[in-house]
Amino acid sequence: MNAQSQTIKAVRYHGKEDVRIEDIARATIKPGQVRIAPKFCGICGTDVHEFTDGNNLIPEPGSPHPITGETHPLTLGHEFSGFVEEVGEGVAGIRVGDKVCVQPIIYDGDCRSCKRGLVNCCDRNGFIGLSGWGGGLCQSTVVPESCVKVLPDGVPLRVGALVEPLSVAWHAVKTSPYREGGSASALVVGGGPIGLAVVQTLVGRGCPNIIVSEMSAKRREFASQFGAHHVLDPASQDVVAEVRRLTGGAGADVGFDAAGSQHAIDTAFEALKARGTLVNIAVWGKRAAIDMNEIVFREKSYLGVATFSLGDFEEVIEAIASGRMDPTGMITKTITMNDIVSEGFHTLINDKDSHVKILVDIDAST
Structure with a gap:
């Protein structure tokens, strides 16, 4: 995708056993948002269950997510890392070119759980890449500034895509x-x-x-x-x-x-x-x-326990950067977006014991 292109390639969920590579419009950035070019994105067990069993967390047409307002078809991918392409008005502390990963929880900030800092227990929570707001299995995506976590030099992008499951x-x-x-x-x-x-x-x-x-x-x-x-x-x-x-x-x-x-x-x-x-x-x-x-x-x-809460991403990144954790061995296979069904979903369905984490290399997909 060149800088002028207004379309991008994305892995789109259309329902049970129906995942497609499609050209979609490049999202418009708004104040308080950050545009990221994903480089690596992991395939989660949740993604596999949505593929094999049909909509569970992914909202179906007629029942949009209460915060995003979206239903399928939508872009998959909630375990991803990449580079910052653009920052919206009002964004501070994040610069173009920064190496980042994304904390994907969507929360309203107003419910009793959120006011206690328990955003993972939000009454209306969801996930980027499952509930809307784009996802990491694409060439360019836009997320809120609060979701973006900068990776230090000692944490490569491949490992950055493991921060979410860790x-x-x-x-x-x-x-x-x-x-x-x-x-x-x-x-x-x-x-x-x-x-x-x-x-x-x-x-x-x-x-x-x-x-x-x-x-x-x-x-x-x-x-x-x-x-x-x-x-x-x-x-x-x-x-x-x-x-x-x-x-x-x-x-x-x-x-x-x-x-x-x-x-x-x-x-x-x-x-x-x-x-x-x-x-x-x-x-x-x-x-x-x-x-x-x-x-x-x-x-x-x-x-x-439910997923993760505020501060967990930063602590995991610090543990990796300091050498206390080395999760590189969790990556057991790397594929392209074009192979997401045959080499991604089907591999994790038919040979799951041989794999811990399959990553999608977004750049290799173009």
């Missing part, structure tokens, strides 16, 4: 009772992209005893590669007994459920120590049952 994990660990500097043990149930991001976060925050339970042999390899101290196979090992053995008989101080299955939640709760906390990160497709007597008689806690 912030989900960072928020979960930060919100949990785990605190750096102690001898706490942590159990991570589920070694998919978010579970592995939790492992990276726990390593970056100095956890001395990280235990992962995961069915897939390949994902167990990833967990070990990313720094887990102990990796368990629930198909062949008694996870509860092993966790107790690895924690001196006490059980884990904190657990993170990144699997979202009944078996996972049962195992994680039983593997906790008395007064331990299970943190739920997984998005559930159905109701779960919880053994309330585990909560009552052993004073355990169950904590839900």
Whole structure:
């Protein structure tokens, strides 16, 4: 796309199993906005679910998002990095040419949650790339200034596209009772992209005893590669007994459920120590049952966490820049926009255990 072009190429969601590469109008920049040329954009599990199952978070025609007013078709991509192309009137602290990533939460700023700083719990929240306001799977997009986070020189753009999923994990660990500097043990149930991001976060925050339970042999390899101290196979090992053995008989101080299955939640709760906390990160497709007597008689806690909140992106960027976290190994494949369906969605559907994060190289798509 040259500087004068008024059209751009974008990955557009039209409904279940209907994603297209289209030419669309280049968005007009308004005061308080920043125009970004995306360079790398990750494919999220949420994107895959929208593709396979149809509209869930993406608003359907007739039911526009309450803030953006948009429905599909819309541009996908909420895990992205790029360069600043243009800044709107009133924007301060962001310059043309800056290397950036985008915090994609959309929030109204007026509800009770937002007024408490809990923008991730906004009554009307959404996501850039899922609810409207453009997305990262295109050649040029416009976002609010507040969403733009500058990347320091030591954080390459490929890694910048990982800040969003890492912030989900960072928020979960930060919100949990785990605190750096102690001898706490942590159990991570589920070694998919978010579970592995939790492992990276726990390593970056100095956890001395990280235990992962995961069915897939390949994902167990990833967990070990990313720094887990102990990796368990629930198909062949008694996870509860092993966790107790690895924690001196006490059980884990904190657990993170990144699997979202009944078996996972049962195992994680039983593997906790008395007064331990299970943190739920997984998005559930159905109701779960919880053994309330585990909560009552052993004073355990169950904590839900949602995406990330204000300040999490900046903390993740600092952790990467300082060397406390090196998430480069999470990138398992890089593709072009033209291959988004065959090499992106279909790969994550048919061979998901072999991949942590597939990135789309926007420049290679032109």
